[in-house]
Amino acid sequence: MISAIIASTSTVHGSGYLEYLLDTLKLHFKGIDKIIFVPYARPGGISHDDYTANAAKAFKKLNIEVIGLHTCENPAEAITKAKGIFTGGGNTFVLVNQLYKNKVLEPLKIAINNGTSYLGTSAGSNICGLTMNTTNDMPIVYPPSFKTLGIVPFNINPHYLDPIKGSTHMGETRETRIKEFHKFNTQPVIGLREGSWIEAKDNKLFLRGNLDARIFTYDATAYEIKTNTDLEFLK
Amino acid sequence: MISAIIASTSTVHGSGYLEYLLDTLKLHFKGIDKIIFVPYARPGGISHDDYTANAAKAFKKLNIEVIGLHTCENPAEAITKAKGIFTGGGNTFVLVNQLYKNKVLEPLKIAINNGTSYLGTSAGSNICGLTMNTTNDMPIVYPPSFKTLGIVPFNINPHYLDPIKGSTHMGETRETRIKEFHKFNTQPVIGLREGSWIEAKDNKLFLRGNLDARIFTYDATAYEIKTNTDLEFLK
Numbered sequence: 001m002i003s004a005i006i007a008s009t010s011t012v013h014g015s016g017y018l019e020y021l022l023d024t025l026k027l028h029f030k031g032i033d034k035i036i037f038v039p040y041a042r043p044g045g046i047s048h049d050d051y052t053a054n055a056a057k058a059f060k061k062l063n064i065e066v067i068g069l070h071t072c073e074n075p076a077e078a079i080t081k082a083k084g085i086f087t088g089g090g091n092t093f094v095l096v097n098q099l100y101k102n103k104v105l106e107p108l109k110i111a112i113n114n115g116t117s118y119l120g121t122s123a124g125s126n127i128c129g130l131t132m133n134t135t136n137d138m139p140i141v142y143p144p145s146f147k148t149l150g151i152v153p154f155n156i157n158p159h160y161l162d163p164i165k166g167s168t169h170m171g172e173t174r175e176t177r178i179k180e181f182h183k184f185n186t187q188p189v190i191g192l193r194e195g196s197w198i199e200a201k202d203n204k205l206f207l208r209g210n211l212d213a214r215i216f217t218y219d220a221t222a223y224e225i226k227t228n229t230d231l232e233f234l235k
Numbered sequence: 236m237i238s239a240i241i242a243s244t245s246t247v248h249g250s251g252y253l254e255y256l257l258d259t260l261k262l263h264f265k266g267i268d269k270i271i272f273v274p275y276a277r278p279g280g281i282s283h284d285d286y287t288a289n290a291a292k293a294f295k296k297l298n299i300e301v302i303g304l305h306t307c308e309n310p311a312e313a314i315t316k317a318k319g320i321f322t323g324g325g326n327t328f329v330l331v332n333q334l335y336k337n338k339v340l341e342p343l344k345i346a347i348n349n350g351t352s353y354l355g356t357s358a359g360s361n362i363c364g365l366t367m368n369t370t371n372d373m374p375i376v377y378p379p380s381f382k383t384l385g386i387v388p389f390n391i392n393p394h395y396l397d398p399i400k401g402s403t404h405m406g407e408t409r410e411t412r413i414k415e416f417h418k419f420n421t422q423p424v425i426g427l428r429e430g431s432w433i434e435a436k437d438n439k440l441f442l443r444g445n446l447d448a449r450i451f452t453y454d455a456t457a458y459e460i461k462t463n464t465d466l467e468f469l470k
Contacts, residue, residue, distance in 0.1 A: 042415075042418070043407075043415075044407075044411060044414065044415060045414065045415050045417075045418030045419075091415055093374075094415075094419070132374065133373070133374055133375050133376070133377075134373065134375075135373070135374065136373070137407075137412075138368070138369065138370070138371070138412040138413075138415065138416060139328075139367065139368055139370060139374055139381060140368050140369075140412075140415055140416040140418075140419050140420065141368070141419050142368075142380065142381045145377065146374060146377045164399075172278075172279075172372075176279060177372075177373040177375075178373075179279065179280065180277075180278075180279060180280050180326055180329075180373065180375055181373060181375040182280075183277070183280030183375075184280075184329070184375050184376050185375065
């Protein structure tokens with residue numbers, strides 16, 4: 001049975017790394033004293049070591065030890081044997097590229113589907129969707145495929161951003177971009193605002209956090225759903 | 236000898252489609268009565284026909300007829316025989332995917348290098364760089380490669396956006412994204428603000444328009460260059 005927290009962001013404005021999620025994570029990783037951290041997304045190009053140290057600092061508050069996947073001799077085996085896994089945010093292209101190169105994507109999918117407690121933030125959540133086609137990131141590397149884990153039966157747009165009123169910039173709004181996505185793809189997309197997450201547990205999917213989320217479906221107008229909504233209808 | 240206008244955007248705020256560029260285009264396409272329009276980038280998922288009609292409307296002011304490349308039986312041949320070519324903006328992934336699928340990328344590169352007058356806006360400019368790795372677009376389709384035309388010996392970031400002061404959103408700024416690009420790639424990047432363009436003519440490259448541009452190089456601090464700067468130093 002899947003047990004996953006799929007969060008829009010690691011950090012909400014004015015709060016420390018993972019701070020807004022700590023109470024949730026305490027329950028989520030209950031009884032687990034060590035997790036594997038997937039540092040591949042390298043936000044700002046930070047090294048795997050430094051990124052893992054950041055994650056370790058946050059998880060120390062929960063008395064959970066963090067092992068960087070890059071330090072494991074056999075990454076696929078490390079994923080398979082892990083009791084808990086956390087994939088941090090950063091660049092989704094870099095993350096997915098590295099998951100494919102290190103042959104970790106399939107073991108990760110199997111582990112999560114077998115019930116290994118999972119936490120994803122930002123890029124680490126994006127990969128829980130069917131594909132990474134709705135990432136906001138810059139395509140700084142070329143991954144072998146855009147296909148991702150499919151832990152949820154739709155796509156995720158983390159850091160969902162409402163249109164900025166009065167903007168004179170001619171770039172597309174996030175909503176316009178996701179509408180374009182639906183000219184070429186049919187799966188639904190959930191726009192997760194910062195501070196929102198999807199809780200996958202006991203064969204159920206719920207929207208959690210304080211905010212509403214925005215749902216985009218193929219050939220229909222986007223609409224809002226309230227927090228704590230059962231996402232069954234997106235299956 | 237290359238003759239190209241590589242513009243950040245088709246439309247500046249408060250002005251019509253291509254309006255701010257019309258005087259420049261009048262000179263650029265002087266003596267040419269018909270151009271090929273590449274509508275592949277499909278902004279907002281608009282159809283090839285509708286997009287071509289938009290371009291035709293703008294070029295009517297210059298008494299230039301516009302032929303949509305999608306209406307040509309042999310697109311590669313149409314590109315090769317064209318006197319002028321305009322690639323419109325939209326989604327760079329969709330554009331590059333279609334250029335590869337229709338085997339038009341190489342003929343387009345040859346035509347521009349042979350002196351066919353070229354106009355690119357936004358995605359149509361992005362492809363003039365070495366790769367499309369610095370696009371701002373959402374990766375809604377998976378192209379066979381991110382390699383593009385290399386008309387200029389660097390990468391382009393169109394619609395370059397300065398950081399928004401006081402923003403509480405935790406997403407990356409454009410500058411942060413381009414810095415991340417340089418953790419994995421070494422070619423320089425020019426951040427072209429809306430209303431700026433690169434003029435490639437007589438073996439020279441100049442920044443044109445009213446605004447300064449921002450230059451990002453591998454392992455160095457980003458800096459501003461004035462309009463009308465000779466871009467020779469980026470070669």
